[in-house]
Amino acid sequence: MxxxxxxQQTTCVNLDGxxxxxxxxxxxxxxxxxxxxxxxxxxxxxxxxxxxxxxxxxxxxxxxxxxxxxxxxxxxxxxxxxxxxxxxxxxxxxxxxxxxxxxxxxxxxxxxxxxxxIRCADGSVAPTLESLLRKGQVPAELQAAIHRFESWLTETRILTRNLLPHNLVVTNRSGQPELFLVDGLGAPTIPQALAALPGWSNHYIARKIARFRLRMAWEQDQQGLSWEDFQGLR
Known part of the structure; x- marks a missing residue:
């Protein structure tokens, strides 16, 4: 398995033009x-x-x-x-x-x-979470999808870098919204090496989720602040 x-694909794909x-x-x-x-x-x-x-x-x-x-x-x-x-x-x-x-x-x-x-049920390319957050209020079904994604991270202990809404897409192909991480998988060398220590990966993932929630709050209402300034107020 x-x-x-x-x-590993061996046929060269022509992308010219x-x-x-x-x-x-x-x-x-x-x-x-x-x-x-x-x-x-x-x-x-x-x-x-x-x-x-x-x-x-x-x-x-x-x-x-x-x-x-x-x-x-x-x-x-x-x-x-x-x-x-x-x-x-x-x-x-x-x-x-x-x-x-x-x-x-x-x-x-x-x-x-x-x-x-990742496509949606109608065949269109799934939109980024960032684009949906910037529309304003997050509907309950999207909130539930975000929660399922966070729970998946916690339960699987799959490590990621900082979770950025533009690196996540949202598809309804299963009949309900679901988040997919299309970029930012994996952790830097040292955090990955420490993942074997009891409880460490749980702590690492909890920190990433907390930062993710803060980032989503900024995407919804930036208040004219840069991401760096917004973090400084929290």
């Missing part, structure tokens, strides 16, 4: 031209170079690999909590709030991470 990506449907600071996201239910995340190498050269000489010794979001995402899917669940036959639990991860896929723009493209 595969542990975390489902497989295609435009990403989304992009972050470090990656472009493309629709897979041959599979409407998959997306391809391609690194923006110029940004890795820029980040590397902005770092102190001491951090540069650690190399550029740790700045590659695709490598970090692959490693995040290998974390013990996910491996243990998959070994136990709990695939449905793992993928209940994570897109299926298919590993590395060669493309004309360089290696990409292939993963499930």
């Amino acid at each position: 595969p542990l975390a990506p489902d497989n 295609l435009h990403p449907f989304a992009q972050g600071a470090n990656r472009f996201c493309f629709y897979h031209p041959d599979d409407p239910d998959r997306c391809l995340k391609v690194i923006r190498p110029e940004n890795i170079e820029a980040r590397y050269h902005r770092q102190s000489p001491l951090k540069r010794v650690l190399g550029k690999a740790r700045l590659n979001d695709n490598s970090q995402e692959w490693a995040a899917h290998q974390q013990p909590a996910i491996r243990q669940l998959l070994r136990a036959g709990q695939q449905a639990v793992v993928w209940s709030h994570l897109p299926h991860f298919y590993g590395s896929q060669p493309t004309s723009l360089g290696p990409a991470n292939a993963s499930e493209l």
Whole structure:
């Protein structure tokens, strides 16, 4: 049984002339031209170079690999909590709030991470939680979905980085809203190493959830404040 990506794709996908449907600071996201239910995340190498050269000489010794979001995402899917669940036959639990991860896929723009493209029941691409929060009041069904996602984190002890609403999407494909974490999986090296200590991962996840709730409050009503200033008032 595969542990975390489902497989490694070997056929090179031609992305020349295609435009990403989304992009972050470090990656472009493309629709897979041959599979409407998959997306391809391609690194923006110029940004890795820029980040590397902005770092102190001491951090540069650690190399550029740790700045590659695709490598970090692959490693995040290998974390013990996910491996243990998959070994136990709990695939449905793992993928209940994570897109299926298919590993590395060669493309004309360089290696990409292939993963499930989360869509809504009508076939549209699932909106981000950020876009829904900024509409104002959060309906009860979305509040329930947020609670289920938080409970899933606590129960599975799957580690994430800071939970940002733009890295979560909301789909109604099961008949009710559900959150999926599409970016930000995994923890830095030291927190991941400490996860084996009794109770540590519970403490780490509780902190991430508390920060997530604060971030959601800011997204709903920024009061003209930056995120940094908003945190300082709490």
